[in-house]
Amino acid sequence: MKRIVVLISGSGSNLQALLDCASAGQLGGEVVAVISNKAEAYGLERARLAGAATAVVANGDYPDREAFDAALMDIIDGYQPDLVALAGFMRILTPGFVRHYQGRMLNIHPSLLPKYQGLHTHRRAIEAGDGEHGASVHFVTEELDGGPVILQARVPIFEGDDEAQVAARVLVQEHAIYPLVTRWFCEGRLAMQDGKAWLDGHELPPQGYAAQDD
Numbered sequence: 001m002k003r004i005v006v007l008i009s010g011s012g013s014n015l016q017a018l019l020d021c022a023s024a025g026q027l028g029g030e031v032v033a034v035i036s037n038k039a040e041a042y043g044l045e046r047a048r049l050a051g052a053a054t055a056v057v058a059n060g061d062y063p064d065r066e067a068f069d070a071a072l073m074d075i076i077d078g079y080q081p082d083l084v085a086l087a088g089f090m091r092i093l094t095p096g097f098v099r100h101y102q103g104r105m106l107n108i109h110p111s112l113l114p115k116y117q118g119l120h121t122h123r124r125a126i127e128a129g130d131g132e133h134g135a136s137v138h139f140v141t142e143e144l145d146g147g148p149v150i151l152q153a154r155v156p157i158f159e160g161d162d163e164a165q166v167a168a169r170v171l172v173q174e175h176a177i178y179p180l181v182t183r184w185f186c187e188g189r190l191a192m193q194d195g196k197a198w199l200d201g202h203e204l205p206p207q208g209y210a211a212q213d214d
């Protein structure tokens, strides 16, 4: 059974999707620990209810990014993870941290990468007048939200949508694609090599696979 450590900063609904998939025996791994940089993150309660270990490593307790990342790495490695899953984790990670976990660290990002790397993706898509938006699961690299994309899911943006409506529509898709990609990794089907994502020995296209509607 693969060991998964999940990093969060907030509500943890993507964490919950992973936990639910694991408890149904469908993830191919177990969430052994959930670590947050925010003590008030509700995702920590979700973890406790699911029986996972929890820890808080608050970035405000450290003088700089490197010290925070070193402390975070130390806690993570104590759980001996096969996979580190960022799930609404809101800190930019240093090159040293990323190199340590490269190839075994995933992120769920609320946009159709490479569009809208960074924050406030839904607002930016609405303001740009985009007709569609979505979510991407990618390997984490030093380049912020620039790692090879594995799987994307698309949603429409309707006239008059506000940020909350778009975010909710995207979140539904996030909860579907993140457990799927995590399972692919736990099953040994997914790898990162030469800066590309590979599934079942095949190089994925730049924007990964497109999730199909039900």
Ligand SMILES: Nc1nc2c(c(=O)[nH]1)N[C@@H](CN(C=O)c1ccc(C(=O)N[C@@H](CCC(=O)O)C(=O)O)cc1)CN2
Pocket: 086, 089, 090, 091, 092, 093, 094, 095, 098, 107, 108, 109, 110, 118, 119, 139, 140, 141, 142, 143, 144, 145, 146, 147
């Ligand atoms: N080196 C990398 N670090 C992180 C990546 C990555 O691909 N490479 N993915 C992000 C996740 N993320 C979007 O998906 C993201 C998280 C945080 C930020 C950001 O600007 N954070 C600010 C603080 C913001 C806040 O506290 O609200 C910061 O760290 O100064 C952008 C994108 C995770 N890290």
Ligand SMILES: NCC(=O)N[C@@H]1O[C@H](COP(=O)([O-])[O-])[C@@H](O)[C@H]1O
Pocket: 008, 009, 010, 011, 012, 013, 014, 015, 043, 087, 088, 089, 090, 108, 109, 110, 118, 119, 171, 174
């Ligand atoms: N750049 C990172 C980022 O914006 N991540 C986004 O934060 C939300 C976390 O929700 P959750 O805590 O309920 O999973 C999710 O929409 C996730 O894609």
